[in-house]
Amino acid sequence: MFSDYYLVGISIGGPSYGDDVTEAEGLAIICTDRSVQVYLPETDGAHTLKDYVLQDTYELTEEQYEAIENLIDREKLCAVEVAENDGCQDGRFYTLGFYDDDRNSVGCYGGYEPLQNEEEFWSIYNEVCNNASLDKAEVIRDKWIYEALLSEYGDDFPVAAGVYSTQEYVMIGESDLWMLSDEDAMDDDWYCDYAVTDLDGDGYFEICKCMTYNNGPVTRLKIYEVTENGRMTAIDTGLLDDYPDLTVGHYSEPIEISRDDTGKPLYYVCNFVSNGIEGAEHHYGLMYIEDDALHFDEIPDEDMKLTGEKVTLGWFSEVTPDNVYASYKTFVNEG
Known part of the structure; x- marks a missing residue:
């Protein structure tokens, strides 16, 4: 034909x-x-x-x-x-x-x-x-x-774990689900950064959407994951004050990783909690995905058991296939 x-x-x-x-x-x-x-x-x-x-x-x-x-x-x-x-x-x-x-x-x-x-x-x-x-x-x-x-x-749309090419079509195809919406941004002081991740290590990539108001540091975090049948689903990210703050000023430092007894990755991150005119309190803990929900467990520094592993998130604000791919390469350390 x-x-x-x-x-x-x-x-x-x-x-x-x-x-x-x-x-x-x-x-x-x-x-x-x-x-x-x-x-x-x-x-x-x-x-x-x-x-x-x-x-x-x-x-x-x-x-x-x-x-x-x-x-x-x-x-x-x-x-x-x-x-x-x-x-x-x-x-x-x-x-x-x-x-x-x-x-x-x-x-x-x-x-x-x-x-x-x-x-x-x-x-x-x-x-x-x-x-x-x-x-x-x-x-x-x-x-x-x-x-x-x-x-x-x-x-029956087949999406294989760990295969980026097909998952890119899903992430771009479902981008209206995860891109910044009028409901998310009540005024022009909100800006939004995105990053491709695989926080739970299951081979199905996520889009982390980090929304910052007036240059932060307090942010709102939403996460959407590719499913095995070619859709994207929202990860439950809990209440506003429970969001870890993964980016400040369109950038984030490499994140240190711990692991539980099963080998599941746990990410050592900071949660900035607004304290009115006194600024923001710094709460450190372990972030992980379990049962389709994001968890953040505060933990004292002395109780941390780090593996020496680190991961970098590649943030972008304009949604294009090239930016999505570059973010993926950054997360899997192929950039």
Whole structure:
């Protein structure tokens, strides 16, 4: 069913001219060998498109590729008849639509590669140049692939413990669940940082959301974990004053680790408790996840039994696939 190339996305970026940045279209395409190729535009001094330069290549799994084929069959992709020519091996022109959570189109991109002529390029360019940024397009892409996988597998969506690639689609696909909402942030003095973790060590990654008011140090902490059937669920984080404060000023020091008799990781962290005009009290203890709930047990320094292990949390404020991946690499110490 596939021709050699299908456009599946766009990037918006481009060369800088003095203080101005001119937007230009980039391409992300799925090939019949299940590779995804990402091209960026090359322009001349007159700001006109010269060529596309291959920037990166990554592979889809067989399951992801089949899910995309099934979406085409279900007309999630818009198929338009065109006359056969050298660029249209099967006589069809495909367009991929990106949709937001309310099913509103936020971009519709398509065509065969190479583009047939300059007129076709500018037609497509004019459709997309006012749409999503590269980061936004990447988030939409991951959400779309996540939706494709859910459509394919439903409640049997297989998510393996410790495998990041599929869990990224879940984290991005369910990001509306864990991103800062209007309910969380009552005014503009709240800001939010996120980090990918595996605090309970079960191989299913969590998103820690640390909300800080007016530069802290007192924070609100919420945690959401990927499940084995491809969803995210909230971890019970208790009452406001029981939240450990994992970040101050978008950063946190490496966290020391203890372990219980079963080997479960226990994290030695601080909980700042507001004390009105006198500031904040420092309460130190062990944080851990048990029975889908976050626990924080205060403990005197002399009773601590540290293992010498430490873990660093990689915080980010803008939700993009690259930032989520970098945070994961930081936590597993591969950064």
